[in-house]
Amino acid sequence: MSEKRENWGSKLGLVLAMAGNAVGLGNFWRYPYQAAKNGGGAFMVPYFAALILMGIPLMLVEWSLGRMGGKYGHGTLGPMVYLQAREGVKPRTAILIGSLAGGLALGVTLLVNSYYNHIIGWTMGYTVLSLTGAYMDPSISTGQFFVDYIQNPAYVFGFWLLALTVLLFTAMGGIQKGVERMAKILMPTIYVFGIILIIRTLTLGTPNPAQPDWTPIAGLNFIWSPRWSDLNWAATMAACGQIFFTLSIGMGIICNYASYLKPDDDIVLSGLTTVALNELAEVVLGGTIAIPIAYAFLGPDGVGASIGLSFIALPSLFREMGFGNVVGAMWFLLLAFAGLTSAIAMYNYLVALIMENTSTHRKNASIMVFLGYIIVGLPVALEPILTKTADLMYFTEVDNWVGNYFLFVLGLTEIIVTGWLFREKGLPEINRGSYWKVPTWFYKLFIQGITPVLMIVVLVMYTIDTAKQGYYKWVPDFVAGNDVLIPWVQAGRVVVFGVVIIGCVITYISIKRTYKEELDKNEVIIRL
């Protein structure tokens, strides 16, 4: 380690940063359409079940892994997992598990941000374009406007670099003066903007006189009415995926933030507060803005889009509503802020990775990460510009792996290591210094029982499901026949697995160097 490890400045700052880590773009655009698409109120049953059975147990495991790793000077997942795993298996086996975790975490933190930073750039661009009224001209469809936007190098690169620059300076500021300060400013703003947008949404009245039944309240009814016939395995999978995505679990970034805690800092109450704040932003705020607006203007057929909902459907509605450019700017700025508070967590993970393995100072490490993100983000920007398409296949393919599949694999690895290898030592580790104590029955029932078993079932079912859809072929079914985009999908796969393999090797070398003696003897020497 090149520097003394930093700490959080205050408990409020820590919780806001952790909540900011979790509250992201997914809360405001992904959750509403998932709920609307998968049974409305009925979706909430598997959603809350997944929150309790997987989300909260994994959240506690990640906080505890991170705090314990920080005590031994680690800010990245590989060595943290190694330390707990070798309590249940020999160090030479534990290093393989740690290397896998470190490789997956590198894949997720580097590659999720490769496209996530672009979406933040789009939201920044659309904030400006809302204020200038650029998409208010009804002669151009907002769909065409979006296609023109992502094929316009000046917009795409300009706002992407702006987003990256904000992240760069925040990361250079460090934990207290960068990450914590950003969270203290942006998180309250997100909640205030959310409340203002809800008030505007619910006072829209009946914007389409030809359709008097299309109101924001009818939109709320649509999203909350339990349609039990839509509740099936796919909806359950969607609920589990949403919980992982929204809580930012299975990425390594919660562990990284928790590594800046002091060894006896509370993690149970802080972790649960983070979950509660995230759910407030998602279910209460996120569920009451986009879908009710879309429903009021477009009816039930207008609520099924994902990215299209934010960048195509809603702008067409901002054109028609009073103060539409202000409401539009506020909506996109809300998304930008939510995105930035999550992206900085992934950014900081990579800064910590560099600092942990080299003698690089934080500022230089931040610049290196900035350059890294430019390299991995280029294909995302170039695909629509060079191919003159708007399918975003490279982005979609990378997201399928690092924003979806790997989250489950990494989360499963973490909980197996804590629950089944670290075993009963995990409970006092979680409870140390905590105001609320996790009961023994909860630890045994969930962390050692239901949660890992359920995750294995979900992962197996998901793999079978996607295999049936021809997903694992070298030319997957969803892009078959499209000769222009096939190379972009294949390139995405090469990049994903290349980064993970490199991450595994880097982690292996790092753990081997730090714990050389016990790995040589294949016996645990440093007792936790």
Added chain:
Amino acid sequence: MSAGALAFMISAWGIIIGAVALTLSQLVKHSK
């Protein structure tokens, strides 16, 4: 809005807002 939808929404909102109030108040209490 149907009674079922309203019941779902109010229950979910109630649980979440209650959880936020409880955890934040405890956090403030223990921070002193």
